[in-house]
Structure formats: structure tokens, C-alpha cells
Amino acid sequence: MPQLSSGGGDDLGANDEMIAFKDEGEQEEKIQENAFTERDLADLKSSLVNESEINQSPNAAAVRRGQQGEQRGFPEKHRVHHDGVSKHQDGGMYKTPAYPGYPFLMLPDPYLPNSSVSPSSNKVSVVQQSHGMHPLTSLLPYSNEHFSPSPPHLPTDMSQKTGVHRHQSQDLSGYYSLPPGGVGQITPSMGWQSQPVYPALSPCGFRQPYSSNLSSAASYSRFPHSLMLGPSGMHPTGIPHPAIVPPTGKQEHDQYDRGMYVKPHMEAKREKEPKKPVIKKPLNAFMLYMKEMRAKVIAECTLKESAAINQILGRRWHALTREEQAKYYELARKERQLHMQLYPTWSARDNYGKKKRRKREKLQDSNTDPGSPKKCRARFGLNQQTDWCGPCRCVPNIHPYPLRSIALLSSNKQTNLIFPPIEPSVHQCITFL
DNA sequence: AGTCCTTTGAAGTGT
């Protein structure tokens, strides 16, 4: 578990994940890091590409599943090598001098005048812009100064669920401060999409370390100041809140992510049918890391399949040092904190089980479908007139027993697959078992 | 259009 020296006290991650780092020893990692060469990078690239090619084979899914355990136990030699490489690639972002603040490097070129970020910075910036990663997410400032003790809780007049009309307390504004003048001065160019109005960058191309005086700091987070949100989680400029997704879901959210969200006809539609917006879960540390590094991996490995990319990112995540991971854990903690402040009544339960519920409902529908028992018996090669089918609990028409008796039968481990035909008299006994 | 894949971590549910 990465523990910050600042001692936030908040749990930052899973214990078991971090034990490995203790075992490996950072000393060795540093040595590996120093020993890194261009050739190593090339090797890694090719290995990653090869791996992805394997994954993309027709049996890729099965292969991947089979490899899960194997990947967990990534050969030590390979892993050390890989770790060294990864640290060079990923760690570079943290090791750039003169940037004590949150060290995201996934900045588009316009913000990297010196291009001193990484060997692949050119590629990354191009891909990233087309990829639509929200720049402000990556720019959420990180520094020890920023991660001061938790702010006092907000006043209770916050809106319920949606975060609408929520007021910003002074304390919070000190934490995620508003630009002077607040909402009134927020122009569309200050929205999440527009890049040109990023705060002043340091001469080396990075943002200045976060300070509480920094204006519009809230806009760097995925959960900016609530006053920036209009009804239904919309920014007054018409830009939606990143954590709030219209009920229609992914597509519009993606459009937002691509910086082309605003579509007049869509908005008109939304006005006609005001639905409860979906407030998404705050991103965890790994999600934040993925969001930041995805474009880089895509650029390096010329991969597009997210599943393969995520595998690589998973390995790189493990290859990060505790300190490097801790930054993301801390960032995630801040995200959660801000999310909590913006949506105090929100719970992960709000979005919990929706997918599965739909699935279950579908399944139930198919099971209660009159044609279903017939299909099921056919599937198991049973007699349509006389045989029971345990797995789906469907009964032949000649034995229209109540569901309770069938459930009891199914709970019998001896005969939980296929039940023999049962006479109605037997049914009575079963029911009262 | 909806779901799956794939990753980790947080938070939920179930036992």
C-alpha cells in the first residue's frame, strides 16, 4: 500500500498489491532504470506489439483468459526488464525536473513548447487529441500542498443527487477555487474542452505547482465547482459535467470526451424529456492512470483494442514505484472527496446492478417464456413430455407443479440436474419437506 | 443498440 509521507491517513490502495514492491526492492529498480537503453525500449515495443498480436488472434479472448494467471506470475527476469523499461517510460513523467506538482505529461504539444517531456511526446500529443482524453482530468493538480487536510464539509443546502444548485462553500473554494467572479466569468473557453485557457505554464512546459491562489482550480478536476453546473449537471456554458452523464449514456458522454458534445438538437431533445442524469462513480487510481497513459500506449504500440491496451497498462501499473502509484491514489482520493462534496447524497448504489438487473430480467423473461422449457429440454436431450429439467427448473406440461416444489427439488444436490418424472402424489411430499 | 473484453480499485451486496 502506498503511503504518502504526508501521512494522509486515508487508505490509498490494496495492501497486497504493494507488498510485491517491498519484496522487489527499490534499489534494484533504480539500477534497472539507470541501465535502460534505447534498445530496451525497442524491445519492449516489439514485445508489446507481439503480445497484442497474439491477443488479437481469433482465439484471443480464450488465450487471454488462459494467460491471466500467467500474466500475474510474469516471469521475474522479464518482469525486471519490463519494470525497468516501464519506469523509464512512465516514470519519466515524474522525474522531469522543476515540476513538483502533479506530474501529468499527457499534455498536447501547445503546452509543451520545449518538447522535453518524453521521446514519444510528439506522437502522444497527436493521438491524444484525437483520442479525446480530457486534458483537464490529467491536469488535476497534484502536490503535497494541494493535498492538505480535508476541507470542512459543505453546508447542507446542497442539492440532492444531481448536484444541481449546489453552493460552493468558501472552504471548498479555497480547495478548488473558483475564478474570480465565479460563474459569471466562466466563458466557454474555460470549459473542459478548451485548451487555450490553461493556466500559465512554467517555462519548461508544465503547469506551475498548484497553489490555493490558482484561479479556476476546480475546473481541473473531473468534478468542478458545483456552481459551474447548470441543471442536469450541465455547465452553464452547455458543457456537461464529466461525472454526470445523460441517461442515454455512453454516446453522449463520448461526444463530450471528444470535445464535440454540444449538439443543438440533442439539447432540445433533452429539454423536452428532462431525465434524471446519471452521476458516475469517481475514478479510482488505476482508472486515472489508464486515462492518462492510454494515449501513450496507443502511440507506442499502435494498438487500438482497449482490452489489450488495458492489459499493458495493468502491467505498467504494477511496474510503477510506490511513490508513483501514490500520486494516483492521492489523486483518486481527492476525486472521491470532491465527488462526495459535490454529490453528498450520491452512492455507488445508485448505479449498482443496473446492467446485471437488465440481464437478469432478460434471462427471467426467457425462462418464463412458454417456449423456453421446450428449448431447454431439447438442449439437454430430454423427453418433452415426461422429463424434468433441473438447470432451468422447467417442468413438462404434464407435471404442472408449483415453483416451490421445483425449487426444493433443485436444491437436492443428488438430483439437481435432471429430475425423473414425478407423480402428483410425490409432489405433495416434496412441498412439505 | 447493446454487450463483451480487459485492467485495478472502491464500494456495493450476500452469506
Place this chain on the structure above:
DNA sequence: ACACTTCAAAGGACT
């Protein structure tokens, strides 16, 4: 308390 499940992001592939 613990184990298990779901969701968060991403986008190609598939149904």
C-alpha cells in the same frame, strides 16, 4: 468479517 459482484474508462469486435 469475509467473499463475491458491480462499476468506473476505453474502443474495437461481436451479436
